[in-house]
Amino acid sequence: MAADTQALASPSPAGAPRETERLRRAKAALAREKRRNRLLLLAPALVTIGCVGLLPLTVILVYSFLEPGTYGGVNWVFSGEAYVQFLFERDLFEETLSFNPAYLEIFGRSLLLALGATFGALLVGFPTAYFIATRPPGTRNLWLFLITLPFWTNLLIRTYAMMLILRDEGVINIALMEVGVISEPMILIYTDGAVLLGLVYSYLPFMVLPIYAALEKLDFRLVEAAYDLYATRFRVLRHVILPVAKPGIVAGCILVFIPGLGAYITPQLLGGGKSLMIGNMIWQQFGASRNWPFGSASALILMAIVMIALLIYVRYAGRKRAHG
Amino acid sequence: MRKHLLTAAAVPVLALALAAGGSQARAEGELHIYNWGNYTNPELIEKFEKQYDVEVTLDDYDSNEMMLAKIKGGATGYDIVVPGDYMVAIMVEEGLLQEINASEMENYEHLDPKWQDVYWDPGHKYSVPWQWGTTAFTVDTAVYDGEINTLALMFDPPEELKGRINMLNDMNDVINAGLRYLGHPRCNDNKEQLKELNDLLLSAKQHWRTMDYGTIEKLTSGDVDLSQNWNGAAMRARMQRPTLQYAYPKEGFTGWMDNVAVLKDAPNLENAKLFVNFVMDPENAALISNFARYANGIKGSEQYMDPEMVEAPEIIMPADAPAPEFVPPCDQQVVDLYNRIWTNLKK
Numbered sequence: 001m002a003a004d005t006q007a008l009a010s011p012s013p014a015g016a017p018r019e020t021e022r023l024r025r026a027k028a029a030l031a032r033e034k035r036r037n038r039l040l041l042l043a044p045a046l047v048t049i050g051c052v053g054l055l056p057l058t059v060i061l062v063y064s065f066l067e068p069g070t071y072g073g074v075n076w077v078f079s080g081e082a083y084v085q086f087l088f089e090r091d092l093f094e095e096t097l098s099f100n101p102a103y104l105e106i107f108g109r110s111l112l113l114a115l116g117a118t119f120g121a122l123l124v125g126f127p128t129a130y131f132i133a134t135r136p137p138g139t140r141n142l143w144l145f146l147i148t149l150p151f152w153t154n155l156l157i158r159t160y161a162m163m164l165i166l167r168d169e170g171v172i173n174i175a176l177m178e179v180g181v182i183s184e185p186m187i188l189i190y191t192d193g194a195v196l197l198g199l200v201y202s203y204l205p206f207m208v209l210p211i212y213a214a215l216e217k218l219d220f221r222l223v224e225a226a227y228d229l230y231a232t233r234f235r236v237l238r239h240v241i242l243p244v245a246k247p248g249i250v251a252g253c254i255l256v257f258i259p260g261l262g263a264y265i266t267p268q269l270l271g272g273g274k275s276l277m278i279g280n281m282i283w284q285q286f287g288a289s290r291n292w293p294f295g296s297a298s299a300l301i302l303m304a305i306v307m308i309a310l311l312i313y314v315r316y317a318g319r320k321r322a323h324g
Numbered sequence: 325m326r327k328h329l330l331t332a333a334a335v336p337v338l339a340l341a342l343a344a345g346g347s348q349a350r351a352e353g354e355l356h357i358y359n360w361g362n363y364t365n366p367e368l369i370e371k372f373e374k375q376y377d378v379e380v381t382l383d384d385y386d387s388n389e390m391m392l393a394k395i396k397g398g399a400t401g402y403d404i405v406v407p408g409d410y411m412v413a414i415m416v417e418e419g420l421l422q423e424i425n426a427s428e429m430e431n432y433e434h435l436d437p438k439w440q441d442v443y444w445d446p447g448h449k450y451s452v453p454w455q456w457g458t459t460a461f462t463v464d465t466a467v468y469d470g471e472i473n474t475l476a477l478m479f480d481p482p483e484e485l486k487g488r489i490n491m492l493n494d495m496n497d498v499i500n501a502g503l504r505y506l507g508h509p510r511c512n513d514n515k516e517q518l519k520e521l522n523d524l525l526l527s528a529k530q531h532w533r534t535m536d537y538g539t540i541e542k543l544t545s546g547d548v549d550l551s552q553n554w555n556g557a558a559m560r561a562r563m564q565r566p567t568l569q570y571a572y573p574k575e576g577f578t579g580w581m582d583n584v585a586v587l588k589d590a591p592n593l594e595n596a597k598l599f600v601n602f603v604m605d606p607e608n609a610a611l612i613s614n615f616a617r618y619a620n621g622i623k624g625s626e627q628y629m630d631p632e633m634v635e636a637p638e639i640i641m642p643a644d645a646p647a648p649e650f651v652p653p654c655d656q657q658v659v660d661l662y663n664r665i666w667t668n669l670k671k
Contacts, residue, residue: 102667274533276670
C-alpha cells in the first residue's frame with residue numbers, strides 16, 4: 001500500500017499516467033463501494049442507537065437548558081438555572097445564591113445505599129457462587145435454576161412479599177412472639193436496614209451468575225496443589241481463587257450497583273417513603289413540582305456519575321491487562 | 325401444508341375482524357374516556373353503550389399532572405377527561421377544554437345547588453361533577469381514645485400515636501395540613517410563616533413512620549394507627565378494621581372534586597355531550613358512587629345508592645364540622661418555595 005502511493009506520487013514514464021489514472025479510479029470506486037456496504041451493514045445498529053438512545057437523550061439535554069413552563073412542560077428560553085439549582089438555592093427576593101446541599105444529600109444517600117447493597121450482595125453472592133461451582137456438574141444447573149427462580153415473579157410482588165415477612169404483624173415478628181423470644185414486635189420494616197435487605201435480595205442473582213461463570217473455569221486441581229504446598233485457607237483464597245473470580249466479581253458489582261442507584265420501588269415500599277431517593281426525586285420534578293428542566297438535569301447528572309464510575313473501572317481494568 | 329395452516333388460522337381471524345367491524349357498524353359512534361384508574365363503574369359504561377348505541381373505550385391515569393402532561397402532548401384521541409378541581413382551572417386557562425355549556429343541559433336541574441357555583445368553572449361552562457370527597461385523616465379509636473377532631477394528632481402526637489403515623493406522600497396535602505394547623509393561609513409565600521411551617525414539619529417527621537399513598541393497606545395491616553386519608557379510602561379501611569374513625573379536624577381540611585369535561589377537538593363531540601348529560605342523571609350518579617365510594621353532587625341519587633353508603637360517617641359530614649376547603653392552584657413562586665420545603669423535609 002505504501003509502495004502504491006509512492007508510485008503514484010513519483011513522476012511516471014510517458015504513457016503510464018493514463019494507466020495509473022484508471023487504476024486509481026478503479027481503486028477509488030472499489031473503496032467507495034466498500035464504504036457504502038459497511039455503512040449499509042451498520043445502518044440497523046446506527047438507527048437503533050440513534051432512535052432509542054441518542055434522540056431521547058438529546059431531548060433531555062435540550063430540556064435541561066430551558067425554563068420550566070407554568071404548568072409543566074418548558075418555555076423555549078435558554079437557561080442554566082436547572083444546574084445552578086442542583087447545588088445552590090436562589091433567594092427569591094434578594095437574588096443571592098447560597099449553597100444548598102439538599103439534593104447532594106439525596107444523591108449521597110442513594111450512592112451509599114447502592115454501595116451497601118453491592119457489598120451485601122457480594123458477601124452473600126460469592127460463597128453462593130463458590131458453592132454452586134464446586135457441586136458435581138450434573139447438579140449445578142439445578143442450583144442455578146433455583147437462583148433465577150424468584151426472577152419469574154414481578155419485582156413489585158417480591159417486594160410486597162418482603163413486606164409481609166418484615167412488618168409488625170409479619171411472619172418474623174409473629175413467629176418470635178409465638179415462641180416467646182420477644183413480647184413486643186421488633187421494628188424491622190420502614191428502616192434503612194429493610195431497604196438494604198430488599199436491594200440485596202432483589203439483585204442477588206446479578207452478583208451470583210457472573211461470579212459463577214468465572215469460577216466455573218477454575219481448575220480445582222490448582223486449589224489442591226496449593227494446599228499440598230502448605231498454603232493456608234486464606235492464601236488459597238487470595239492467590240488462587242480470587243484472581244480467577246475477579247472479572248466475575250467486578251461485573252457483578254457493576255450489575256448490582258447501577259440498578260441499585262436508580263432503585264425506586266424498593267426504597268419506597270420497604271423504606272416507608274420518608275426519604276427521597278434519586279429516582280423518586282426525578283419523578284417528582286415531572287409531577288407536582290412542575291419543573292421538567294430540573295428533572296432532566298438531575299437525570300443527566302445521575303447518568304454522568306454512573307458513566308464516570310464506569311470509565312474509572314475501564315481505565316483501571318485496561319491498565320491491569322497491559323501489565324499482564 | 326404451511327399454506328393450509330395459514331388459511332386455517334386466517335379464517336377465524338377474519339371472522340373475528342368481520343364480527344368486530346360489524347358491531348362497530350351497528351353502533352352509532354364511539355366515545356373515548358380518559359379517567360382515573362379503578363374509578364369508573366363498568367355497569368355505567370354498559371348502560372351508556374346500550375342507551376345511545378355508542379362504543380366506549382376507557383383508559384386510565386393515576387395523577388392530575390400525568391394526565392395533563394399527556395393531553396398537552398396533543399392528538400390523544402380522547403373525548404372525555406375527569407380532572408380534579410384545580411386541574412379544571414389549569415386546563416381552561418391552557419385552552420385544553422371544549423365549552424359545552426353544561427348548565428343548559430337537560431339533567432343539569434339535578435345538580436345540587438351547593439355545587440352550582442364553583443371557582444374552577446363558574447357557571448359550569450366546561451364541566452360537571454363526577455365525585456367529590458375530603459382529605460383528612462383516619463385514627464384507630466381503640467389505640468387513642470381522646471378527642472380526634474384536631475390536626476395536633478399528626479403534628480404533635482400523643483404518646484400512643486408516636487411512630488404510628490402515615491402521611492400521604494403528597495407535597496400539597498402535607499403542606500396544606502401543616503399550614504392549617506399553624507393557622508396560616510394556603511398558597512403561602514410569606515417567608516416567616518413558611519419558616520415556621522418548615523420547623524413544624526421537621527419536628528413532626530420524627531413521629532411519622534411512613535409517607536405513602538397506600539393508606540388502606542397501611543391501616544389494615546396494623547403498620548400504623550393513624551393515616552392521613554381520603555374519605556372513600558377511610559370507609560373501605562373501616563370495613564376491615566372497625567375501630568377506625570375518620571376525623572373532621574376543627575382546623576379545617578381539604579375538599580376536592582373530580583369533574584367530567586370534554587377535550588377541545590374531541591373527535592366525538594356529540595357523544596361526549598351525551599355522556600356529560602348522562603352522568604347527571606341521579607340513577608347513573610348513584611352507579612358512580614356505589615363503585616368508588618365517594619359522594620356525587622347530584623340530588624336524588626341517594627335513593628339509588630347502597631344503604632351502607634347513605635349512612636357512612638365518612639360520607640355524611642357532622643353538622644358542626646368546618647366546610648371542606650377547595651384549594652386553588654398556587655403560583656409558580658409558591659410551588660418553588662413548597663418544593664424546597666418538601667425536598668428539605670425528605671432529604
